[in-house]
Amino acid sequence: MKTINMRRSIRKYSSREVGDPLLKTLLRDSERTQTMGNLQLYSVVITRDAGKKAELAPAHFHQPMVGEAPVVLTFCADFRRTSLWAENRKATPGYGNILSFLNAATDTLLYCQTFCNLAEEEGLGLCFLGTTVYMPKEIIRVLRLPKLVFPVATITLGWPDELPELSDRLPLEAIVHEETYEDYTPDRIDRFYQPKEALPENKHFVEINRKETLAQVFTDIRYTRKDNEAMSEGLLEALRQQGFL
Numbered sequence: 001m002k003t004i005n006m007r008r009s010i011r012k013y014s015s016r017e018v019g020d021p022l023l024k025t026l027l028r029d030s031e032r033t034q035t036m037g038n039l040q041l042y043s044v045v046i047t048r049d050a051g052k053k054a055e056l057a058p059a060h061f062h063q064p065m066v067g068e069a070p071v072v073l074t075f076c077a078d079f080r081r082t083s084l085w086a087e088n089r090k091a092t093p094g095y096g097n098i099l100s101f102l103n104a105a106t107d108t109l110l111y112c113q114t115f116c117n118l119a120e121e122e123g124l125g126l127c128f129l130g131t132t133v134y135m136p137k138e139i140i141r142v143l144r145l146p147k148l149v150f151p152v153a154t155i156t157l158g159w160p161d162e163l164p165e166l167s168d169r170l171p172l173e174a175i176v177h178e179e180t181y182e183d184y185t186p187d188r189i190d191r192f193y194q195p196k197e198a199l200p201e202n203k204h205f206v207e208i209n210r211k212e213t214l215a216q217v218f219t220d221i222r223y224t225r226k227d228n229e230a231m232s233e234g235l236l237e238a239l240r241q242q243g244f245l
Ligand SMILES: Cc1cc2nc3c(=O)[nH]c(=O)nc-3n(C[C@H](O)[C@H](O)[C@H](O)COP(=O)(O)O)c2cc1C
Pocket: 007, 008, 009, 010, 011, 063, 127, 128, 129, 130, 131, 166, 167
């Protein structure tokens, strides 16, 4: 079976080190990914030091992988290097705006995902931490990110010490639209989401959270409007601070 069909997030790692030569090879090979204007609008900060991981942990809601993984990688949208290059070459950069942030964030996520694919091909295990954009100001402080550099993704990386069950996915027809967008009728929603709702682990999830539906677990507990709005404020402040707004 192809590696991609067996991939799952890995949150427990063995004590085996991830050697620097392997890490650098993977980071170098990932540079082959597509990038806007061939500018490579990203940087990555490698964290191996236990003290630094402990400093990063609060920004990731103390998820244990941050302290336990041998390597934590923070992938940053970076228009700084390109801007400094321009300024040093009699060119005037104009990248302190939201479009430039989106372009740099796109480059960064593509680079990050290429790294993930290559790392998993090597047998490494990893977990993507979306918390990176929840409290970016903390990460910016700890990693000393200057203006026009913004953390968009974190990966905890190590050799797997677990083999979790594969998680479910929606059927292809739920995500693919032929020629134009076909909106979702209640019938189609039922068809696409009922298998997920029927999974024992999801039923259990609903039960222990004392909710009526699985969707309520997401809207009322895991990703609430209140949290999303509060963290959006923090995100906007951080974008202003870093010069993208
Ligand atoms: C944007 C994004 C944010 C995520 N954030 C977290 C996180 O903060 N903590 C975590 O344990 N997993 C996180 N994950 C991993 C997902 O939980 C995981 O990919 C999903 O449940 C599917 O499981 P699988 O990767 O094992 O197939 C994140 C994944 C993505 C793409």
